[in-house]
Amino acid sequence: MSPTSFETLLPGTERALLYRVATAQAEGRTPSFVGxxxxxxxxxxxxxxxCVDGHAxxxxxxxRIGSITKTFTAVLVMRLRDEGLLDLGDPLEKYLPDTGVxxxxxxxxxxxxxxxxxxAPAPWWERTPGSLRPELSDVLGERPLLHPSGRRHHYSNPGYTLLGSLVEAVRGVSWEDAxxxxxxxxxxxxxxTGRPVAPHAGGWAVHPWADVMLPEPLEDLGLMAPAGQLxxxxxxxxxxxxxxxxxxxxVLSAQSLREMRTPAVPPEAGDWDGGYGLGMQLARRNGRTLVGHSxxxxxxxxGLWLSEEDDVAAVTLANSTSGPQVGQVAADLVRIVADAEPRLPEPWRPLPEADRELLALTGPWYWGTHxxxxxxxxxRGIELSPLGGQGRGSRFRAEGDGTWTGLEGYYAGETLRVVRRQDGSASHLDLGSFVFTREPYEQGGAVPGGVDEAGWRGL
Structure with a gap:
């Protein structure tokens, strides 16, 4: 195996992973646990x-993966957006009239x-047939809106039922077929699949105060399927x-998936280590940013968590109603691999050719005195970073018209352009109206407000 091969894990890493799965099954008191x-x-x-020897x-x-189904549904909706069949800013009414929301x-x-x-309204939708809720009105109930739209994160299973119906309305086929x-x-x-296909585990409830079990019903969720059927x-x-x-x-581009992984709203008070994007949960665990869903x-x-930075993902599955903390175990599996076998950086390689016009822009620039x-x-993008350790920096993506678009932080989405003199040389950088010059408060430069003609001076 070459030094950069990732075909297998080291024996010590595999032993640590198995130990974590074994303790999760034992301490969580679940019939079975897969990692x-x-x-x-x-x-x-x-x-x-x-719990059955020889039958792991x-x-x-x-x-059954429950609400991880929501991420699949979100991918379907993003496909519709990328195909130009809808806009994320569109009101639901445009495609599903008369829902009341x-x-x-x-x-x-x-x-x-x-x-x-x-x-959804009673009876408990997860343990009753979806046929009890044949219409969207049966899923939404008499008072479907609890909070002003767009103001706070409030997890909603009926919301993803609506998204599944949206997919059906736009595609013209069932959610499952789409x-x-x-x-x-x-x-x-x-x-x-939407329904179990052997080999599959059976669902169990484990008594909280005794080591005995009870089988759980496996209901078809009907209209609620896009929220948790798979x-x-x-x-x-x-x-x-x-x-x-x-x-x-x-299916979906890396750029659209990056959009899904971006926080959509601020986290709830007291939950600064968590958030939600577009169909994906976000979390900080063990000093890492994780995305996925439980x-x-x-x-x-x-549980499903992935660390893009470490190029490691982990999945955990158990067949009990409660007990094992599958989300935490998945985060632990990511940590074990990332810490024991950290991702090797890509070898440095020079660019295939030098862009002399771009090279001429490299080096120091000054925003005022910064x-x-x-x-x-x-x-072939560029990066503008503060040299003193403080300030706003960002990576920028090159556009076809000679400008660059900010990819992160304060300058995300902002345009950077080079303003040139009549002889073609670079006068300054314009970044969202901020002017960057080659010298701090450059005399004769395009500094807004002008520069004192006497120039720099001592006391």
Whole structure:
């Protein structure tokens, strides 16, 4: 194996992963527990523990994944946006009239900021047949809006039911058919289905005060399916996690997935380590930024977390209603691999050719008296960074018209352009109206307000 190969994990790392899965199964008192890790675009490890000796599940055993289904639904909606069939700022009313919540936008539904109720009206929708709620009005109830739209994050299962119905209305096929043809088949997720396909685990409730179990009902959720219906395997979810970072042009671009991973609203007070994007949960764990989703339905809990920076994803699946902290275990699996076998940086390589016009822009620039350095990136974009350790910096993407667009922080989405003199030389940089010159308060430069003619002076 070459020094940069990621085909397998080290034996010590695999032992630590299995130990974490084993303790999760034992301490969480769950009939079975599966964990898996992906790195470099593929699953590199899986392990499982079971209460039945010799019958541990594997990475091809289906479990119900609950609300991880929402991320699949969000991908379908983003596909519609990228195809020009809708806009995220559109009100729901444009596609689904007469719901009573038509002013809520598609983006607000994706990010759980529409102000909708968290659950459907009684009886408990997760343990009763979806046939009890044949219409959207049965899912939304008499008072579907609890908060002003766009003001706060309030998790809503009915909100994702509406998104599933939106997909059906725009595509002209069922949510499940749209999912199969648009996501599952292109990504090769053949073991991700709407109903269980053997081999699959059964769902159990474990008594909180005694080591005894009770089978949970496995209901078809009907209209609520886009919020939590799916069954999947550790291997399929590892493949899906890799897609959520790299993208696949047959399904959704990496740029659109980056948009999904971007926080849509501020976190709730007291929850500064968590957030939500467009169909993806965001969290800070063990000093790392993780994105993914958790899931639960009676009899099952599931977790999927990925660290883009470490190129590591982890999946955890268990068949009990409560007990194992699958989200924390998935975060621990990411940490174990990332700490024990940190990602190797890509080898430095020079650019294939030198862009002399771009090279002429590199080096120091000054916003007033604040010193910045401009450097060319390997992707032919540029980076403008404060040299004193304080200030606003950003990476910029090159555009076809000779400008650059900010990718992060204060300058995200802002335009940087080079203002040139009549002889073609660079006069200054204009970044959202901020002027950067080659010298601090350059005499004769384009500094707003002008520069004192006497120039710099001592006391």
């Amino acid at each position: 898996a890790v992906a790195r470099g675009g593929r699953m590199v490890w899986s392990g499982a523990r079971s 599940p594997d990475a091809d055993t289906q479990y 038509g002013e809520v936008t598609i983006a607000q539904l994706l990010s759980h900021t529409g102000g909708l109720v968290a659950e 999912l199969r043809s648009g996501v599952l088949e292109p990504l090769g997720l053949g073991r991700t 069954w999947s395997t550790a291997e399929d979810l590892c493949r899906f996690a890799c897609f959520l970072v790299k993208g696949d042009e047959r 899931g639960s339905l009676p009899g099952f809990v599931a 010193a910045y350095g401009l450097r060319v990136r390997a992707d």
